[in-house]
Amino acid sequence: MTTLATTEPAAPAAVKIVSGRTIGVGVLALVFAGLSLWMGLKVASGAQAVFKTYMIGEDVELDVPAKPVILVMAVLCLAVGALLLSDRTAKYFAMGASVAVIAFAIAFVCWSIAKPGVFLPVTATLNGALFLALPLILGSLCGVLCERSGVVNVAIEGQFLVGAFAGALIGTISASAWAGLIAGAAAGCLIGLLLAVLAIRYLVDQVVLGVVLNLLALGLTSFLYERIMQRAAEQFNSPPKLGNWTIPGLSKIPVIGPALFDQNIFTYIAVALVIIVYVGLFHTRWGLRTRAVGEHPAAADSVGIRVNWVRFRNVLMGGLVAGVGGAFFTIGSAIAFNKNMTVGKGFIALAVLIVGRWNPLGALAGALLFGFTDQLQIFLSSMPGGSPIPSQFLSMLPYVVTIFAVAGLVGKVRAPAADGVPYVKS
Amino acid sequence: MRPAMKFTAAALAGGLVLGLSACGKPPADDKAGDSGAKFNACMVTDLGGVDDKSFNTSAWKGMQEAAKKDTGINATYAQSNTEADYEPNLQNAVDNNCSLIVAVGGLMADATKKLATAHPDKQFAIVDAKIDLPNVRSMEFNTAQNSFMAGYLAAATSKTGKVATYGGLKIPPVTIFMDGFAEGVKYFNEKKGKKVELLGWDEAKQEGTFAESFIDQQKGKALTETFVSQGADVVFPVAGGTGVGSTTVAKEKPEVSVVWVDVDGCQSLATACDTFLSTAEKNIPAAVTDAVIAAKGGAKGGATVGTLENKGVSLAPFQKKDALVTAETKAELEQIKTDIIAGTIKIQSPSQPKVS
Numbered sequence: 001m002t003t004l005a006t007t008e009p010a011a012p013a014a015v016k017i018v019s020g021r022t023i024g025v026g027v028l029a030l031v032f033a034g035l036s037l038w039m040g041l042k043v044a045s046g047a048q049a050v051f052k053t054y055m056i057g058e059d060v061e062l063d064v065p066a067k068p069v070i071l072v073m074a075v076l077c078l079a080v081g082a083l084l085l086s087d088r089t090a091k092y093f094a095m096g097a098s099v100a101v102i103a104f105a106i107a108f109v110c111w112s113i114a115k116p117g118v119f120l121p122v123t124a125t126l127n128g129a130l131f132l133a134l135p136l137i138l139g140s141l142c143g144v145l146c147e148r149s150g151v152v153n154v155a156i157e158g159q160f161l162v163g164a165f166a167g168a169l170i171g172t173i174s175a176s177a178w179a180g181l182i183a184g185a186a187a188g189c190l191i192g193l194l195l196a197v198l199a200i201r202y203l204v205d206q207v208v209l210g211v212v213l214n215l216l217a218l219g220l221t222s223f224l225y226e227r228i229m230q231r232a233a234e235q236f237n238s239p240p241k242l243g244n245w246t247i248p249g250l251s252k253i254p255v256i257g258p259a260l261f262d263q264n265i266f267t268y269i270a271v272a273l274v275i276i277v278y279v280g281l282f283h284t285r286w287g288l289r290t291r292a293v294g295e296h297p298a299a300a301d302s303v304g305i306r307v308n309w310v311r312f313r314n315v316l317m318g319g320l321v322a323g324v325g326g327a328f329f330t331i332g333s334a335i336a337f338n339k340n341m342t343v344g345k346g347f348i349a350l351a352v353l354i355v356g357r358w359n360p361l362g363a364l365a366g367a368l369l370f371g372f373t374d375q376l377q378i379f380l381s382s383m384p385g386g387s388p389i390p391s392q393f394l395s396m397l398p399y400v401v402t403i404f405a406v407a408g409l410v411g412k413v414r415a416p417a418a419d420g421v422p423y424v425k426s
Numbered sequence: 427m428r429p430a431m432k433f434t435a436a437a438l439a440g441g442l443v444l445g446l447s448a449c450g451k452p453p454a455d456d457k458a459g460d461s462g463a464k465f466n467a468c469m470v471t472d473l474g475g476v477d478d479k480s481f482n483t484s485a486w487k488g489m490q491e492a493a494k495k496d497t498g499i500n501a502t503y504a505q506s507n508t509e510a511d512y513e514p515n516l517q518n519a520v521d522n523n524c525s526l527i528v529a530v531g532g533l534m535a536d537a538t539k540k541l542a543t544a545h546p547d548k549q550f551a552i553v554d555a556k557i558d559l560p561n562v563r564s565m566e567f568n569t570a571q572n573s574f575m576a577g578y579l580a581a582a583t584s585k586t587g588k589v590a591t592y593g594g595l596k597i598p599p600v601t602i603f604m605d606g607f608a609e610g611v612k613y614f615n616e617k618k619g620k621k622v623e624l625l626g627w628d629e630a631k632q633e634g635t636f637a638e639s640f641i642d643q644q645k646g647k648a649l650t651e652t653f654v655s656q657g658a659d660v661v662f663p664v665a666g667g668t669g670v671g672s673t674t675v676a677k678e679k680p681e682v683s684v685v686w687v688d689v690d691g692c693q694s695l696a697t698a699c700d701t702f703l704s705t706a707e708k709n710i711p712a713a714v715t716d717a718v719i720a721a722k723g724g725a726k727g728g729a730t731v732g733t734l735e736n737k738g739v740s741l742a743p744f745q746k747k748d749a750l751v752t753a754e755t756k757a758e759l760e761q762i763k764t765d766i767i768a769g770t771i772k773i774q775s776p777s778q779p780k781v782s
Contacts, residue, residue, distance in 0.1 A: 117623075124655030128648050135644075230477050238697055333674050335643045336697070338667055339475055340507065343642045378645075378652050381635040382590065386628045391596065395638050 022093050026084030029077050029100035036074035036104060039111035043067050049110040050119035066114035073107035076100070109376070118383050125375055130267060133371025134332070135160065135342075137270045138325030139349025140356060140363035141277055142188075145318035146195075147358055148281060149311045150294040152420040154210025155195055156322050157346025158217030162187040163326020165221040168239040168337035169229070171330065177242035180331045181324065188323020189316055191217060196315040200308050203422040214346075222339045229337060241334035242266060266328045273321060278360040290314055294416035297423040307423045322346075348402070355405050357413050369405060374398040464500040465722045467492065468524035470515040472531030474640045475505045479694040480666040480687065481710055485530040485553055487689075488714025495715065499722060512537040520545055526721040528714060529553070532599040538562065549726065551717045553710060554599040556779060560727045563720070565713045566779035567732040569599075569687075569706060570606030571766050572739040573662075574773055575759055576685050576706045577610020579741070580660040581622040582755040583683065583703060590625040590653035592635040592646075594665035598777035603664040603687055603706060605629050605775030613762075613771070625658055629775070637668045646671025654682055660703060663687070676701035683747055690742040703750065705742035713738065731779045735767045 043066050051062040080100040083092055113120050139156045146153035166187035171180025191213055198204045229237035242265050250261035281287035289310055292300040297307045330337050352370060356362025377397040380387040387394060469489050472478075476486040489501040504515045512534045519527045520541060526549045529538040535555035542550045542562045551563040580589040591607050593600040604627040611624045626649075627634035637645045646668040650661050654675060661676070662685040663669030669686065673695065676682040683703040684691070688710070691702035709732055720728075732738015741759065744751050765771040 119656070121652075121655035124651060128651055128655075131651075132644070132648055226477075233697065329644065333644075333647055334677070335647070335670065335674055338477070338641060338643065338670075341641060341643060343639060343645075375648065375652070378635070378649055382592070382626050382649065382652050383656065384623055384625055386631065386633050386635075391633055391636050395636065 022084050022088050022090055022096075025093065025097045025100070026081050026088070029081035029084060029096065032100055032104040032107075033074050033077035033081055036070055036077055036107040039107060040067055040070035040074055043070060043111055043114050047114035047116075049114045051122050052119045053121070053123040061119075064110060066110045069110050070107045073103040073110075076103040077107075112380055112387060113383065115385060118385065120379065125379055128375040128378065129368065129372040130263070131371070132374045133367040134264075134266055134270055135325045135328050135345050136349045136352050136367035136370055137274065137364055138321055138328065139346055140353040140367060141270075141273055141360060142318040142322035142325070143350060143353035144277060144281070144356075144358055144360050144363055145290075145314050145321065147353070147419050148294045148416055149290045149314040150297060150416055150418040150421060150423070151195070151199055151311050151315050152206040152210065153192075153195060153315065153318060154207055154350065155191055155213035155217070155346075156349050157342060157344065158210075158214040159188040159191045159319055159322035160326035160329065160342040160346045161214075161217045161221050161340070162191055163323035164329040164341055165224065165326075165337050166323070167327030168237055168330035169224075171239040171327075172236055175240060177240045177331045180239055181242060181327050184327025184331070185320045185323040188321070188326055189319035192316050192319020192322070195319070196312045200311050200315070200422065203424070206420050206422075218340055221337070225337060225339055233336065237336045239331045239334055239336065242331050264328075264332060266324070266332050269324060273324075274360045274364045281360065291416070293423075294418055297418050297421075301423070301425065307425075311423070325349075351402055354413055354415075355402060358416060366402075366405065370398050370402055373401045465496075465498055465526070466522075466524045467499055467501050467526045467528065467718045467721070468519040468522065469501070469503040469528040469530060470512065470519060470534065471503055471505045472533060472640070473506060473508070474666040475507075476503055478640065478666045479670065479691075480640075480689060481553065481708065482530055482666075483694055484689045484708070484710040485528065485714050488711035489528065489718060491711055492715045492718035496719060496722065499718060501718075506534075509533065513540070516541045520548055525549060526551060526718060528717065529555075531555075532597060533595075549721050551714075551721065553714065556729060563717050563725075563727055564729040565710075565717060565732070566730070567708045567710070567713075567739050568602075568734075568773075568778050569708055569739050570602050570609070570773045570775040570778050571734045572706045572708075572741050573603045573606025573687075574610040574613070574766065574771070575741045575762055576662060576704060577607035577612075577624075578614045578762055579610075579704060579751065579755065579759060580607070580662060580683075580685055581611045581614035581620070582752075582758070583747075583750045584622055584658075584660050585681070586657045586659045587621065588623045588625060588656065588658040589660040589662070590635075590650075590656075590658035591662040592626045592637060592649050592653075592665060594637055594640040594668055596632075596634075596636050600664050601627075601632065601634075602775055602777035603662070604634060605777060606706075606773060607662050607685075609773055609775070610762075617758075625653055625656060632776075637665050639668055640666035642668050643671040643674075647674055650675040650682075654679060659683065660685060662706075670695065670698070673698035673701045683750070686742075690745075692742075692745045700746050702745060703747045704744050707740045707742050708732065709738050709740065733767075734763055 045067050047066045049064045049066045053060045077100050080096045084096045142156055143153055163184035167180040167184035170183030171177055198209050199206045245265050247261040289305050293307050293310045301307050329341055352363055352366040355366035377394040381391050381394050471482045474482050476482050493499045493501040506512055506515055516537055529552040532554040538552050539557050542559050546561055549561055553565045556564040556566055591604050593604055608624055608627050608629040611622055615622055650672040653661055659681055660683050661672050663672045664687050672684050676684050684701045685703050686705040688708050690705045692699040
């Protein structure tokens with residue numbers, strides 16, 4: 001009786017929030033189940049899916065019987081689908097969605113690699129995913145800093161580009177990767193300054209402004225590249241690499257150790273920044289003010305917060321972070337600068353920001369998701385015998401996953417209420 | 427508001443001007459002031475631009491060479507930053523009184539064909555495509571031949587028994603290299619009874635690994651790391667500037683070698699010379715120089731195919747990795763070259779240009 005009494009009042013309240021999203025993901029889980037079942041039936045019954053950590057020194061191999069694993073994953077997807085469709089409240093949504101996606105991913109990978117002579121190098125895959133995700137993490141963090149305070153920053157791409165340029169130039173001249181890093185951050189900050197002055201002081205439309213700043217960055221770096229770097233690459237465009245930092249002890253953990261604790265210094269900077277921004281945003285006075293200014297600047301103003309000053313400062317900080325992300329393109333792996341070398345990563349960072357719901361941790365997760373799918377498609381196309389899926393479709397994978405994540409899993413996202421709206425004291 | 431708007435407008439204009447100036451033409455070597463009487467040879471680059479260390483670089487080298495040989499020639503270029511730039515750039519060249527318009531890259535074939543048809547009085551030349559028009563000179567290269575040698579070389583020098591290739595885009599001028607490379611590896615296996623595995627390209631299925639970019643060095647690095655993690659120790663990137671990413675991997679891991687394409691890596695990317703095993707060279711500069719000088723002499727149209735025989739394609743010297751290549755392999759490579767020229771080795775690649 002007591003249990004009934006407690007569940008009864010909860011039920012009607014839950015019924016009210018039947019969500020279309022849950023139904024959608026429920027159906028999707030069933031589709032996943034069907035696909036996994038098909039893959040499970042198609043794969044040869046004795047086939048092994050081989051996972052290897054292919055690192056110098058130690059080779060750990062894990063053989064998984066492909067067929068049973070895929071079929072178990074199919075059952076898992078089926079269960080999630082049934083659960084989400086029978087109980088259409090949002091209660092099981094998050095858990096159900098993640099279980100279905102992960103189960104399908106496992107089934108898909110096992111199916112793809114269940115061929116003789118093929119193995120998945122686990123550590124290298126994780127490393128590659130992180131490498132591809134890194135600029136996205138820093139770029140979307142820049143977005144978080146700017147947009148949480150109410151300034152739309154479309155110029156992340158431009159900030160990447162100037163960061164990469166300054167990193168390569170100063171890094172080469174001074175023969176110090178650290179100097180390059182600082183220069184990259186400063187250059188990103190400079191674009192941030194332009195954005196801040198024009199958007200906050202002169203109330204220019206922020207999206208248009210961002211696009212123009214991207215063009216400015218592209219034009220300026222291409223021009224300087226031709227004038228300075230192209231003529232004497234040795235002197236001005238052979239950046240050093242900001243080395244790896246191996247954490248003693250932890251890096252010896254098999255599989256994840258080298259991926260997490262034997263990394264480029266940029267990785268540690270990015271992780272530290274995610275934590276700092278997260279804690280700062282939700283647990284400090286600065287964060288509260290930032291969010292207040294981004295949601296309701298008039299209210300913030302009325303309690304004495306200098307709205308435009310807070311925004312100004314945040315945009316500059318965002319510029320520093322994006323500049324570091326830009327420097328990663330060159331001094332992250334000793335790659336020489338080239339025109340437009342950031343190839344639109346800044347725009348993907350913007351998408352990651354939305355996938356991550358303007359939250360630093362979400363941005364981290366979104367960037368890793370993108371990096372992982374990108375690395376996975378690279379691997380699938382490169383393995384012996386190739387993938388059964390045409391390369392053009394494989395190349396779409398990261399983008400499809402991102403769109404799916406924005407539209408399906410993340411659901412309705414809400415930007416800060418005053419995002420992109422200049423504040424004018426009335 | 428008013429002054430603010432003005433300020434913005436000025437800033438916008440400034441940005442655009444800077445943006446445009448970067449893709450404009452650099453001053454060509456103006457020796458005298460008589461550019462009006464000069465023969466204007468205008469080149470339109472593909473996406474990588476003249477410093478892609480690859481085919482745009484070499485085409486531009488050919489242009490400059492022609493201008494050096496004949497001071498009556500004025501060489502300029504316009505860079506295409508996106509595919510949407512091809513047609514406007516070519517149109518610009520037509521409008522700017524160019525005597526010869528050189529389009530670099532097979533991707534530009536459609537745009538070139540359109541403009542050449544619309545302006546039958548103008549002279550065009552195109553690299554890596556064949557256009558059957560009386561006013562277009564087509565320059566093609568059978569790079570399957572030297573890539574065959576590169577594939578044999580890679581298979582012979584690989585210590586792990588795995589070699590890899592990847593392309594920039596899945597288009598015939600790229601996949602022809604990958605086809606030749608695959609056939610070279612296969613030939614090595616047949617000859618030596620070995621099982622060297624090729625990652626990244628399946629000639630029969632015409633499927634493989636592509637960076638989907640000719641400038642994304644990070645992608646090139648990620649792709650190469652993925653190959654190396656699967657055990658490959660020779661990588662053949664056919665992806666212009668994207669391939670620079672492969673050299674950064676090879677710099678960190680000395681056991682990995684890179685086979686470059688188009689222009690000898692030790693010249694075009696001297697800082698990474700240590701990493702190159704060889705280069706499947708495409709003698710674009712000579713072809714372009716010839717085309718420009720011939721056009722000035724009044725020649726129209728025509729088609730050339732560069733082969734091992736006419737030295738339009740070749741395998742570059744082994745440079746710093748010479749020690750890795752045994753004398754036996756060197757002799758075998760010479761034999762293969764002779765056999766390809768004689769036709770005793772038949773290359774199957776469907777992307778090979780038809781000799782007319």
